[in-house]
Amino acid sequence: MMSTRLTRFCAIAALFALAACSGGGTSSPSTAPAPNGAGILSQIVGVGDSLTAGEQSGGLLGIPTTSPISILPGHLVPPTQENGWWALFFEQAKGVSPAFMANPATSVLPLINPPGLGAQLVPTANLFGATHSSCDAFNQAGYSRGGATTVRANPAMTPLDLGIPGLTVHEALGMIGPIAPTCVQLQGNDPTIALQAVVSGESGAFYPILLNFVNALGNQTTELNSAIALHPTLTTVWLGSNDLLKFIFSGGKAPVDSPAQMQADLVQILQSLQKAGSRVVVANLVDVLSAPQFLQGGATMQATLTAFFERPPFKLPPALAAALAAQITAYAAQVYRVGANGYLTLPGLAKIFTALENNPFNPQFNTLNNGTCVGPGSTLINPANTPPECDFLQDAYAAQVQALNNAFNNSIASAAQQTATPLVDVHGLFASIKAAGGVPINPPICCNLQFGGGLLSLDGLHPSNTGYALLANAFIGTVDKAFSLSVPPLSPQQIFAIYSNDPYAPH
Numbered sequence: 001m002m003s004t005r006l007t008r009f010c011a012i013a014a015l016f017a018l019a020a021c022s023g024g025g026t027s028s029p030s031t032a033p034a035p036n037g038a039g040i041l042s043q044i045v046g047v048g049d050s051l052t053a054g055e056q057s058g059g060l061l062g063i064p065t066t067s068p069i070s071i072l073p074g075h076l077v078p079p080t081q082e083n084g085w086w087a088l089f090f091e092q093a094k095g096v097s098p099a100f101m102a103n104p105a106t107s108v109l110p111l112i113n114p115p116g117l118g119a120q121l122v123p124t125a126n127l128f129g130a131t132h133s134s135c136d137a138f139n140q141a142g143y144s145r146g147g148a149t150t151v152r153a154n155p156a157m158t159p160l161d162l163g164i165p166g167l168t169v170h171e172a173l174g175m176i177g178p179i180a181p182t183c184v185q186l187q188g189n190d191p192t193i194a195l196q197a198v199v200s201g202e203s204g205a206f207y208p209i210l211l212n213f214v215n216a217l218g219n220q221t222t223e224l225n226s227a228i229a230l231h232p233t234l235t236t237v238w239l240g241s242n243d244l245l246k247f248i249f250s251g252g253k254a255p256v257d258s259p260a261q262m263q264a265d266l267v268q269i270l271q272s273l274q275k276a277g278s279r280v281v282v283a284n285l286v287d288v289l290s291a292p293q294f295l296q297g298g299a300t301m302q303a304t305l306t307a308f309f310e311r312p313p314f315k316l317p318p319a320l321a322a323a324l325a326a327q328i329t330a331y332a333a334q335v336y337r338v339g340a341n342g343y344l345t346l347p348g349l350a351k352i353f354t355a356l357e358n359n360p361f362n363p364q365f366n367t368l369n370n371g372t373c374v375g376p377g378s379t380l381i382n383p384a385n386t387p388p389e390c391d392f393l394q395d396a397y398a399a400q401v402q403a404l405n406n407a408f409n410n411s412i413a414s415a416a417q418q419t420a421t422p423l424v425d426v427h428g429l430f431a432s433i434k435a436a437g438g439v440p441i442n443p444p445i446c447c448n449l450q451f452g453g454g455l456l457s458l459d460g461l462h463p464s465n466t467g468y469a470l471l472a473n474a475f476i477g478t479v480d481k482a483f484s485l486s487v488p489p490l491s492p493q494q495i496f497a498i499y500s501n502d503p504y505a506p507h
Contacts, residue, residue: 032277035233040279040483041093045160045232046086047172047223047269050201051471052163052238053209054084054109056457056464056504058130059120060165060205062104062111063153067131070122077122077131078503081109085463085471086161086236092476093234093487104154109161110209111153117142117205118165121458123503127313128458135183139204143178145214148207158212160230162223166201168246169239169257169265172223178203198246198254224269228276234483235273236475238283238424239266240408245288245461248401249390251373259407266415274419281478283424284412287405289343289398290434292451293460297395298340302329304450311452311506328352336372336392343398346451346460348391373397422482429474441466441499445506454505464504469495 035042046052053060059080066075081087082102087109091101100106119134132138141147149155167175180203207214213226227235243256257265266282273280288294295301305325309316316324331352332338344352373390374397393401409427416423430449433439438448439455447454447466455467463471473489480487490498499505 031275034274034277034279038485040234040485041487042233043160043231044090044093045227045230045235045278046163047227047235047273048086048163048238049167049242050163050165050462051241052084052086052161052236053165053205054081054087054161054163054468055118055165056080056083056459056462057121057128058134058459058462059116059118060112061114061116061120062102062107062109063114065114065116067115067122069124069129069131071124072122072503076503077115077120080116080120081111081161082107083465083468083498084161084163085468085475086163088469088472088490089236089475089487090160092472092490093479104157107154107157108159110157110159110211112151112208113138113153117151117208118201123458140183142204142206142208143180143182145207145211148211151208152211155211158230159209162209162226164202164209164223165205166199166203166242167223167239168202168242169262169269171202172239172269173265174222175202175206176219176221178206180204198250202242224272228272232273232276232278234479235278235280236283236424237266237269237273237280237421238426239269240285240412241288244285244401244405244408247404248288248373248393251390252397252400259404259411262408263411263415263418266412267418270415270419270421274421279483280419281422281424281475281482282412282416283475284409284427285405286427286430287402287434288461289402289405290430290449291461292449292453292456293346294343294393295345295349296340297329297332297338297342297344300340301332301338301344302326305329308451327356331356332392337374337394338392339395341395341398343393345391345393351391422478424475424478426471426474429470433470439470441495441505442507446499447505452506454499454502457504465502466495466499466505469498 061077061079062081064079065077067077068075070077079102082098087101090108091098101109104111115132115138117139119130119132121128121130138151142151179199183200183204210221210223210226213229214221217225217229240262243262246254246256270280270282295304302325305328306322309321309324310318332344338344372392372394374394413423434449438453441447441454449455451460455464456462457464469490476487476489479485
């Protein structure tokens, strides 16, 4: 998924130019025999985006650090990468310890130095805040090969987890270096900055993740070619979330893969890995609008916010919590036309807080175009030079998003079937959790998919340590069944221990 909300902006020229920047395209490996038995686990490689990288709360970090704004014990800023599902999957498959994965001298993760890539959120005295800017000197360093060596804790180590935050399916095939030349932030109505911002996440993470492949592969250094260069015996592939998120946050303007193109791109990725001699599994996508980053409107929003305000850090009396939730729900409906089937994002919620705080009795209903997304081609969308911040998804646009989500999952399923690749049903896992109202990690306290419910981190998109543990077991179950292996899933005791030390789960 996207590493920062900067990626909400439109980047038509940058993304259409991607294929031309591919330096000759993906290499076609000769067919190699696929391993059997325990040999399948000899060289495990991860291909994906921020979910495979282990991002949490808007940041990617491999070394624990501190921040004065954090109210965690010792002002801790927790690492993210070693708590990701891929790291847990590797530990279970290879029998290595969490300490092995967290140690720069031994880890197969591209561990990122403090303060981390992106802008990691931590709990603070005022709910939560970012430890540093997403465009500070540390993030800037990632855009150059030389600077990337300072970003990595062990730049000499060749990683096996190649997850790049912000990466789309087509970028896994064709991106050979940063598309945005430098770290950018939106400045006024500059369309050039807006075009760069949508690809800022993957541009700043590309060299820090793939640094060790650049000298050997040159202008063929894509995520896919880097994975093939590792001679994998088992590859996990999980891509597509950013295609959906970039569509959402650009108001439908970002020209991401069509469902048909996504299927074709995935088929090429899966077949290339198989021809290189790797066994492969591929995962599908959650219903992104069910993530706590998005608050469904109407009665659902009012009930969700009421429960939210009754919990820490607010701990409002039930009557006051219900009144505030009703006021916010009504404001979203009247000002931004977010109906019962529309959605409000967390930044959108912050905007409403500010508006109500400034003038709670007489809000000015004059901001309909500010952040309201109603779909491609609408006259309510701001001009191209000022792409909308899609913090308020009107009902019809939300339906478009869900339809595209479904179509992308159909594309992934078709690509899996076309290439005889086992499918990890992440969509089914999270749909069942939502239908059940949660999972009994520590009933009745944890865990569910609501904001603060313990399965997602503070950005409302990336999983908590506990959520990543459930994902690891989903991949393990698919790999074991598909290839007749016996990788041990994380036991209930292990998952409870992970939950007990999870900074994003209620205790």
